[in-house]
Amino acid sequence: MTTPLGAPPAADELRRTVAGILGVDPEQIPGDANLVYLGLGSLEVMRLATGWRRAGLAVPFADLAADPSLDAWAARLAEAWAAQRGPDARGGAG
Numbered sequence: 001m002t003t004p005l006g007a008p009p010a011a012d013e014l015r016r017t018v019a020g021i022l023g024v025d026p027e028q029i030p031g032d033a034n035l036v037y038l039g040l041g042s043l044e045v046m047r048l049a050t051g052w053r054r055a056g057l058a059v060p061f062a063d064l065a066a067d068p069s070l071d072a073w074a075a076r077l078a079e080a081w082a083a084q085r086g087p088d089a090r091g092g093a094g
Contacts, residue, residue, distance in 0.1 A: 008057060008077035015070055017048070031071040040068065057081060 009017065012026070018035060019026040021044050029038065035045075042065065049061045059080045064073060 008052075008074070008081045011070070011074050014074055014077075018070065029070060031074075032069050035068040035070070052077065056084070058084070 008014075011031075015026045015029055015031075018040065019029055022029070022035075022039050024038075029035075045064050045068065046061050049059055049064055052059055057077060057080055059073075059076055063076050067073075067076075
């Protein structure tokens with residue numbers, strides 16, 4: 001499945017990406033686990049933020065670092081996707 005430009009990665013894709021960086025099986029990472037405690041460094045977080053920004057999905061490094069878990073990142077990425085698509089994508093009036 002191809003993710004549209006700027007669309008947030010699916011939860012399983014996000015988990016696989018982070019697991020690849022950490023060198024663990026994706027199933028070993030709970031959604032609420034602190035990724036920093038699992039070994040994810042700030043440089044890797046910055047690279048992820050940069051990659052998503054280049055793909056059209058702007059999520060600041062500070063937002064990712066403030067709550068470094070897959071669940072929080074998935075929510076933040078979805079918020080960024082909705083914000084860039086405009087009020088109609090969020091269910092608001094234009």
